[in-house]
Amino acid sequence: MPPMVKVVVAEDHALVRQGINMLLTATGGFELVAETALGSDVEMLVAFHKPDLLLLDLALSDSSGIEVARKVKKVAPKTKVLIVTGNVYPGSVANAFAAGADGFVLKHEQGSELLDAIQAVLAGRQYVSQQVSKGLDNSTNGRPAGFGLSQALTQREQQIVRMIAKGGSNQEIADALHISVLTARKHRQNVMLKLGLHNGAEIAAYAMQSGLAEAPDLDSNL
Structure with missing residues (x-):
């Protein structure tokens, strides 16, 4: 039997954390070792548990998820960081990947999309969902970067x-x-x-x- 994939979830909405936990439990093969609503907790939790995967919101209640991702990659470079956030804005995807994120999906997408993203980043591939890509295309629409x-x-x-x-x-x-x-x-x-x-x-x-x-x-x- 393959080892369980250890997961830490950093998300400031309890219902979203519970939904992710239910999805991972139903799928099997995952162990949720820690969860938090605070960005200030994430670095310590990752350093202690050494998870295979961090599911990270960008808009945490006390800090920027991009800064959290950067800190996590310094203390645990082997931990895959998958951004799971509510919205995509110009600059947020590029900055997330620059900080070391491995993938980017939106909260309102299907659970199957999240599972596809998880499997991709665990396999060492970067992942950007179609909804995120579509949002980026709509935000620029051929205009110069930063327009509007x-x-x-x-x-x-x-x-x-x-x-x-x-x-x-x-x-x-x-x-x-x-x-x-x-x-x-x-x-x-x-x-x-x-x-x-x-x-x-x-x-x-x-x-x-x-x-x-x-x-x-x-x-x-x-």
Whole structure:
């Protein structure tokens, strides 16, 4: 009998984690050795359990999945990292693979697609699902890279970009917008995911280059 494939799941929605667990259990041959909703836990869990596979969401509650993937590949280069996320945005796929990810699928795809992706990355092949590829084609549609990325942001996310460009911290943004620090951090992570950026400095540079930094913002005190 072949050895069980050890799996760690990093996903901030409990129902999604449970669904993945049920799928792997029903399929057989997999052992879910750990699961977490926090990106800050993943590096430690991978180093301890040495899993064959990490199923990783990009938008975790406390950190960027891209940064988590990069850290995991440093401590456990043999662990395959399969991104399982809710949406695909310009830059997110390229940045995920640059960070060491082995595959990319969407949460709303069929369980059979996830299993195909798992088998592919375990066999040493990169995997991008058809839905992800279609999303990338639709996002560019023959236009220059970066065209219209601001339109991928909600009005609140554009507001967050302007406030970051002014030097606002998560706490300052939360106070100005009367939201929690956790919500402000989540908005920042969503912006980085959608734009394919990695930190506040890159967000600020993007805001200047795109003109968002100079757009009026009547709701902000920053």
